Amino acid sequence: MNSMWLIAREEWRYWVRSRLARVSVLIFVGLIIASSLFSTLQTLDARHQRLHQQEVAEQTFLSQPARHPHRMVHYGHYAFRPPPPLAVFDPGIDVVTGQSIFLEGHRQNTAMFADARAQAKAGGFGILTPAMVYQILFPLLLIIIGHDIVAREREARTLAPLMGQGVTGITLYCGKALALLGLVGVLALPVLLVSVMSVLLGESIPAGLFLTLTYALFLTCWSALLLLVSFAFKTRGIILAVLMLFWLFGTLIIPRIAVATGDASFPTEGKILTDLRMKDDLREIGDGHNDADPTFSKLKAELLAQYNVGNVEDLPMNFRGVVASTAEARLTKTLNDYAEKRMERESRQSRIIRDFGALSPFLAVGHASKSIAGTDLKSHHRFLREAEVLRFGYVQALNEVHAGQIAYSDDINRSSDQGAEKRTRVDPENWRVLKQFRFETSGTNARLARAAPSLSFLTIWTLGLLGVGVLLARGASP
Amino acid sequence: MTISVSNLFVERSGKTVLRDVSFHIDKGEVYALLGGNGAGKSTTLLSLLGFIKPGKGQMHVLGENPETHPAKVRASVAYLPEAATLYPHLDAYENLEYFLGLAGFKVGQARLDEALDTVDLQQPARADRMESYSKGMRQKVAIALAVLRDAPVLLLDEPTSGLDPVAIDDFNRLVRSLAGDGRTILMVTHDVYGACQVANRIGLLRRGDMVGFFEAKAGQRIHTEHVHRAFAERAAV
Numbered sequence A: 001m002n003s004m005w006l007i008a009r010e011e012w013r014y015w016v017r018s019r020l021a022r023v024s025v026l027i028f029v030g031l032i033i034a035s036s037l038f039s040t041l042q043t044l045d046a047r048h049q050r051l052h053q054q055e056v057a058e059q060t061f062l063s064q065p066a067r068h069p070h071r072m073v074h075y076g077h078y079a080f081r082p083p084p085p086l087a088v089f090d091p092g093i094d095v096v097t098g099q100s101i102f103l104e105g106h107r108q109n110t111a112m113f114a115d116a117r118a119q120a121k122a123g124g125f126g127i128l129t130p131a132m133v134y135q136i137l138f139p140l141l142l143i144i145i146g147h148d149i150v151a152r153e154r155e156a157r158t159l160a161p162l163m164g165q166g167v168t169g170i171t172l173y174c175g176k177a178l179a180l181l182g183l184v185g186v187l188a189l190p191v192l193l194v195s196v197m198s199v200l201l202g203e204s205i206p207a208g209l210f211l212t213l214t215y216a217l218f219l220t221c222w223s224a225l226l227l228l229v230s231f232a233f234k235t236r237g238i239i240l241a242v243l244m245l246f247w248l249f250g251t252l253i254i255p256r257i258a259v260a261t262g263d264a265s266f267p268t269e270g271k272i273l274t275d276l277r278m279k280d281d282l283r284e285i286g287d288g289h290n291d292a293d294p295t296f297s298k299l300k301a302e303l304l305a306q307y308n309v310g311n312v313e314d315l316p317m318n319f320r321g322v323v324a325s326t327a328e329a330r331l332t333k334t335l336n337d338y339a340e341k342r343m344e345r346e347s348r349q350s351r352i353i354r355d356f357g358a359l360s361p362f363l364a365v366g367h368a369s370k371s372i373a374g375t376d377l378k379s380h381h382r383f384l385r386e387a388e389v390l391r392f393g394y395v396q397a398l399n400e401v402h403a404g405q406i407a408y409s410d411d412i413n414r415s416s417d418q419g420a421e422k423r424t425r426v427d428p429e430n431w432r433v434l435k436q437f438r439f440e441t442s443g444t445n446a447r448l449a450r451a452a453p454s455l456s457f458l459t460i461w462t463l464g465l466l467g468v469g470v471l472l473a474r475g476a477s478p
Numbered sequence B: 001m002t003i004s005v006s007n008l009f010v011e012r013s014g015k016t017v018l019r020d021v022s023f024h025i026d027k028g029e030v031y032a033l034l035g036g037n038g039a040g041k042s043t044t045l046l047s048l049l050g051f052i053k054p055g056k057g058q059m060h061v062l063g064e065n066p067e068t069h070p071a072k073v074r075a076s077v078a079y080l081p082e083a084a085t086l087y088p089h090l091d092a093y094e095n096l097e098y099f100l101g102l103a104g105f106k107v108g109q110a111r112l113d114e115a116l117d118t119v120d121l122q123q124p125a126r127a128d129r130m131e132s133y134s135k136g137m138r139q140k141v142a143i144a145l146a147v148l149r150d151a152p153v154l155l156l157d158e159p160t161s162g163l164d165p166v167a168i169d170d171f172n173r174l175v176r177s178l179a180g181d182g183r184t185i186l187m188v189t190h191d192v193y194g195a196c197q198v199a200n201r202i203g204l205l206r207r208g209d210m211v212g213f214f215e216a217k218a219g220q221r222i223h224t225e226h227v228h229r230a231f232a233e234r235a236a237v
């Protein structure tokens, strides 16, 4: 126990005195600080901007003058997605998915890049997120500092005097492991700081804690690999080569294979093809602006029978409004079917990539991190669904106003009769049917549950590497 | 019998490097193991420490079997490895404190200085990092470490290699006085003259075989010429 401490302390003293260790830690920590600062400023700005723009959009909608409700359906509205607090550390897929959607009648628009300009302003630095520094570069730092943790002693022939003092292979392993854990502790400080900051910004404490632990676990996993390889091979060159190969496979090759496998298993139908099929489906729904469209004749007959009248003019509601509402409902169902299918396919692909985390700690930590931060695909899909609920809600509410407050005769004559046109303008009070929209990050438990499979991969990797490492260390000799 | 080795066979990388080696050392004795390069001298010490597992044969150090209880053996043995180097980024004090700490010893500065005086390491160099030491200076610190371990058994692999003639004489005196205190010393060396000066017994190894054995008569030393001749005739590679 005491020897273990001594060995760890000695390793720390060596690192403090080693120029290579000092300089590389400085460079990498400088990098993480710079990228955290950039990311913080950018994310906070985006968060502020989008919350503000959401309010402005609502104000603008509400302050529209009296007009025909269907014009408001087309006037449209916006849904913004403010980044969650932990996006400061890991913006996840949010950097490639849109963060705002233009909402209007009869259409589901795709999300737009709200922060494309912000990205450009950051001079591309925004691409190097703190999460990426941790996932890609910190393993390299560990390799630089730790690849010779045993080999150095072997080369300098200090292993013989060391073990001659009664230090067993296991003690040596534990001492070196403790030294690396200390380094991991230091390297985990930046993510801890960012997590604390996120908690101050409203993130839950467990989420911040788990994000920090996730990265500490990832770095521990790498330390375990370093130790295993150090005890498995005797020469520095081979150790370095094995570690670099592992990094290359885990970080570059397996993720590529994972993405390719995901694509191949659930191929994305060509966008043009899907669009064409969707257009066909939509054509059958009929044009909601034209109550004479034959697709609505059944609806017309039913209504006439229900109210026992002979003419649409005699219905107690505006038939055009009913048609608009019915068409919107049918169209939305079709659009949602397509959207759900697309999201289902994306989810399956992303699950395959997640499961490849069993082969690559890099993929595992990436998935866990995004899930905890709330910047994963699930969160994006939820945003799309909630924005759609908002869209459908206000469009149908306006259609109800259309059906209930405007006389059919005024409606059909409004282009020829100025008086009729005036009467089709409804009071702006009606614009209040628009619901307030504030997108919230999923609850902590849901996010942690999503991260659980990847966290177990990381844990299994770490325990496995530690176990094999200890076995190898048992037979260590100078 | 403090150390006993009987019918020891050792293989390294599939090659037999010790063949039917037997010897024993009593308490307070100095045993010198002589032999050409690659004869198996260092291998013998590594086996006694349990670092190398023998193929056949029996070994005991203070009644313990190093094969089954290496930790117990290492705890009672001060081992000076061949071409010992300590940490270049530490000074002599730091090195000694560290290695003694690993063995469970806490030694004060005065005691460290005393040991470094014994091996005659110049005072001003002691607080310099060992990367600036000459080979002989490093060897002196390693010897000081073995002395400071205060162990009943010392296994020394070429302790005088790199030392100047005066330091070698000092060292030989040190070995005699340690033995006089009742310590048992097994020493590997290429220095026939030195071996004859300090050893009660001398064993001659040649390519893994014990080919010669000399024992000092009471109150006398082993004759250097005898050993020299035997070495040239039987032990040369």
Ligand SMILES: Nc1ncnc2c1ncn2[C@@H]1O[C@H](COP(=O)(O)OP(=O)(O)OP(=O)(O)O)[C@@H](O)[C@H]1O
Residues within 6 Å of the ligand: B012, B013, B017, B035, B036, B037, B038, B039, B040, B041, B042, B043, B044, B082
């Ligand atoms: N690490 C090793 N792996 C495999 N064989 C080894 C190893 N070290 C030594 N040997 C072999 O074991 C034999 C004995 O080596 P050993 O180091 O015991 O010789 P030695 O008597 O100490 O020689 P020297 O006087 O040169 O130090 C030699 O044939 C050598 O080739």
Ligand SMILES: [Mg+2]
Residues within 6 Å of the ligand: B041, B042, B043, B082, B157
């Ligand atoms: Mg040797």
